[in-house]
Amino acid sequence: MTDETPTAVQYGIGPIGSRIASAAHRTGFEFVGAVDIDPEKIGADLGDIAGFDEQVGVEVTDDVEAALATNPDVVFHSTVSDVEAALPQLAEIADSGANIVSTTEELAYPEWAAPEAAAELDDVATEHGVTILGTGINPGFVMDAMPAYLSTPMERVDQVTVKRVQDAATRREPLQRKVGAGVSVDTFEAEIATEAGHVGSTESVAMLGDALGLGIEEIEETIEPVIADERVETEYLTVDADDVAGIRQVARGRVDGEARILLELHMYVGADDPRDEVHFDSDPPVSVTVDGGYHGDVSTAAVVANVAPTVIDADPGRRSMTDLIPAFTREA
């Protein structure tokens, strides 16, 4: 990156987009545009909407073309989880010549589940000379890039288990509702289960598996409710004993039927001892614990802001977080 102040557009100013814009503002990006479709945000100053401590003279607009006409160095994109849904937005940004750091979960490593979208984005990025990266705390760090990096001092890795335990009570209300906190088990099974899960586990398994050269052949995700032992109250809702407190979601990456990567996400209200754990069955064996765990929203914003200068400087193409730590990518 040159010594000039890098310029940015924020595309999507929801809870995560606001945090990203705030973090990037504080770490030295100059915002030159801001896009959202919410009529209540359009026309307001980005600083007010995203919670900066000052206005920045940038009006939120729903006119993407106008925002991109400012020629930013990078666009922070935070709109949807689905890479197919994000594709037209990402293509339009790349077409304008801007680099992209996006929190679209499936973009973190689309090779496995969306190989056509992955190839199309790589083509459009290369054609326009820009870099596209999908990232965040998860997918993008805790369950994929961080374990890959922590494996640097291991000659051989046979199996990796990552366990992320989060107390949903410390998170936003929509996330508490999404994991089914407070509903009955019947309601969970009927209405919640299929939508309750974290998006990105398959992508994390594929990214980590490829980085470690494990040759993963099959990825399976399961989700089940965690039942409350006792009544728990959060700022937003109440969970009675025997009702659903949240979820336990497991993604397995298999080789010859055997799970070589196991990613467990426990996300429920009242979870004791929140933490991120990584256990390597490796030579030498290693276990790492992040006490308390990396915070979901705050850390996602920091990852996005911190990697952006590298994305601006990187060779054109679609990249994943493990591409940025090439030292530690092994042959299958």
Add this chain to the structure above:
Amino acid sequence: MTDETPTAVQYGIGPIGSRIASAAHRTGFEFVGAVDIDPEKIGADLGDIAGFDEQVGVEVTDDVEAALATNPDVVFHSTVSDVEAALPQLAEIADSGANIVSTTEELAYPEWAAPEAAAELDDVATEHGVTILGTGINPGFVMDAMPAYLSTPMERVDQVTVKRVQDAATRREPLQRKVGAGVSVDTFEAEIATEAGHVGSTESVAMLGDALGLGIEEIEETIEPVIADERVETEYLTVDADDVAGIRQVARGRVDGEARILLELHMYVGADDPRDEVHFDSDPPVSVTVDGGYHGDVSTAAVVANVAPTVIDADPGRRSMTDLIPAFTREA
């Protein structure tokens, strides 16, 4: 790296060099040369000397020029800790056109303590189109590159403390003797203290400080004996109660007189709960523990073997481990 098998020369076949050669042999490097000055090793097969499970048809020689004439892709260099002492060896290797991964501790980040050697090595590497990297588990990973990488999800880092506690009883005899295990406190003060320390703490402070953009102004190292509470026996020696069990070495990187980086190495026989801990005073705050700690010798060999393909592919110049994770290098 191309799909062809990469070729390597092992330069220095002591305990660490042997482990490096073994790890690289197992991970797919083809050895084409081996250098050591020990008359007992010269003429023997590298596989026998370095403990491979097979001979490899490579004779150990003290003729550096002949070994380098094999034109290896990379030379694994493991001879001395001092970068000034290593410089002529490194320059000769670079001059032959080979990339270098070295365990010379001061080479991990010579910018601070040996800026002239750092500049000279960068010049010679650039001139000959090769890459030179100093690495290992410490310096090179646990106290510098790993904490830098773990800071990715933090918007701001004010202070970092790394504490590495190792039970010296699990390490080689020379290392147990080096840290003074078994000597009296008087003998330690008179004969051991100045040579007992781990080499590389200053380099780790400087590397981590620069990666985090902390603007470190001053680096100080202290070393003191750890006194045994009770008698401890190792495979090689006995420590009586009230004698020296090993060392506690602390390196501090200061800004305005305040320690912003604190690296503590506890290396003594009988240490309970060996581990690597990293505490970030940051937003958000994070503490990470590696249960048991990364093993010194095994992990150094794995780091060297694992980063070698990236060193072979990297742009010419002298590099440090944090250069390989550019996403996470911040402005001062």
